[in-house]
Amino acid sequence: MISLRTHPSPHPFVRKGLVAERPPGLASPALVGAVDPVGEHLGEGFWNERSDIAWRRLTRADEVFDEAALVAAIDRAARLREALPGVAEGDACRVVHAEGDGLSGLIVDRYKDVLVLQFHSAGWLLLEQPLLAALHARLGTRHHRVILDERTARLEGVRPREVLSQGVPERLRISEHGVRYQVDFSSGHKTGFFLDQRENRLLLTSLVQDATVLDACCYSGGFGLAALVAGGAAEVTGVDLDEGALALAKSNAKLNQVRAKYVHADAFDWMRQMGGQGRQFDVVVLDPPKLVAGKRDEFDGRRRYADLNRLAMDVVAPGGLLLTCSCSGALQRGEFLELVRTAARKAGRDATILADPGAAADHPVSLECPESEYLKTLWLRLT
Ligand SMILES: C[S@@+](CC[C@H](N)C(=O)[O-])C[C@H]1O[C@@H](n2cnc3c(N)ncnc32)[C@H](O)[C@@H]1O
Structure with missing residues (x-):
């Protein structure tokens, strides 16, 4: 659990300067909870000491961000697209729009049966496999491309990454x-x-x-x-x-x-x-x-x-x-x-x-x- 200097605004980004303490040896990135100065739980999110955005909130209060929460968030995002006229039946749409879908730092676009994922937070590297499994299961897609580009890599203090599933077309x-x-x-x-x-x-x-x-x-x-x-x-x-x-x-x-x-x-x-x-x-x-x-x-x-x-x-x-x-x-x-x-x-x-x-x-x-x-x-x- 990390603790913050003041009670933060509900904005999903917490900047480095607002962090008072973190457990010794806490790895970056990590999925951790945060508390305010009076010990009130603020939710769970991605911790990354190397990034200016030191903590990205994914849940509120004492809600945990486990696999079930991830699956539920993807389902909510998919249901929204299914309800929008002309979106789900088209060949391509945005399936996850980061903070707008409560999944800070994650972009997912679908092109027929190919998903293109962009990580804007190193935290998503921790959940890459369960995330892909949940997306393909919910959307019925087969292929994926995962990108953590050079700019994000610089900002997040990690290596750029690009993963293509077997058979993904160019x-x-x-x-x-x-x-x-x-x-x-x-x-x-x-x-x-x-x-x-x-x-x-x-x-x-x-x-x-x-x-x-x-x-x-x-x-x-x-x-x-x-x-x-x-x-x-x-x-x-x-x-x-x-x-x-x-x-x-x-x-x-x-x-x-x-x-x-x-x-x-x-x-x-x-x-x-x-x-x-x-x-x-x-x-x-x-x-x-x-x-x-x-x-x-x-x-x-x-x-x-x-x-x-x-x-x-x-x-x-x-x-x-x-x-x-x-x-x-x-x-x-x-x-x-x-x-x-x-x-x-x-x-x-x-x-x-x-x-x-x-x-x-x-x-x-x-x-x-x-x-x-x-x-x-x-x-x-x-x-
Ligand atoms: C936001 S995208 C355009 C997307 C396009 N309207 C579409 O719907 O697919 C911006 C484009 O501007 C181009 N671009 C960047 N700098 C430019 C410049 N100085 N003059 C002309 N094109 C430029 C990029 O190569 C890129 O294709």
Whole structure:
């Protein structure tokens, strides 16, 4: 049992500085309980002395986090997805969204019968086997890929890890809203596909009939192909800096028997150039990578969001639409709105917010952990 200096907030993360004492010789990581200064039980969680998040709460009061609790948590998460319209019957969904599902530091995405697990806490290494067994048993899946990436390894003071079950394919074909995509497990970003944008891709399909569309930071073609195949867009241009992602986007276009133009370029430079030439699009989707990853790039990252949005607004035709996104958990929704407002003023454009839906519903957010609401998505009409 570890003891804390003060009674903590209900946030699932307890920082190092709040820990008063720990049992001598306690290994890191470990699954342990915590008490406040008056001995009140706070629950069980993952202890890791090497991480700034020294304790991640998994239960409350005197509840233990044993195998039965793990199975129950997975069942709760699975039942939520089964109840969400269009999620469980689709080819791919997020099955566990960390704190939003009460399983801090654990991401699980399902692609047909393949599960991709991302550990953001070293604690999950302790439970890898029972976790996989419980997931496959509940979901009827067969294959898995487990990742603890280099960034997490650095933050958690452990080695990076990647485990593939026997027979897990390198690529898999999925279908979403009638659009076919190949998911590349070996070199793809995130768990292979941006499942969090599923509902925004669907909304896009109803807004792009006969439109010219720019998909800025297009990755494997998600938005642009939805616009072409399911939305009846007239023309799609996708821009990305990652050649591997663009190759996948091109092969996804082929798979759907449509033509899109894909450009290997920095979105900042490309949109600046297009804006300078007076080129505009009816609909622009701007879904950049995480530009504010932490305290160190807070200032620079905010400036980059403002610049990028300003450049994107310059290439939206009068009366056109801009879907602008931020996946930086460290940037709160209100701050993002303020940056976009600043960009609109600089671009000399009036903007109306049409919708602000965020991530798809299989990415639930813990009220006590605002960082888990990482994806902000603003649909704007620009005059
Ligand atoms: C959040 S992902 C986009 C996901 C995509 N919208 C989807 O639905 O699949 C961000 C993408 O931005 C790309 N990227 C990063 N920096 C970039 C830059 N400066 N210019 C263009 N693309 C960039 C990454 O390669 C990545 O594919």
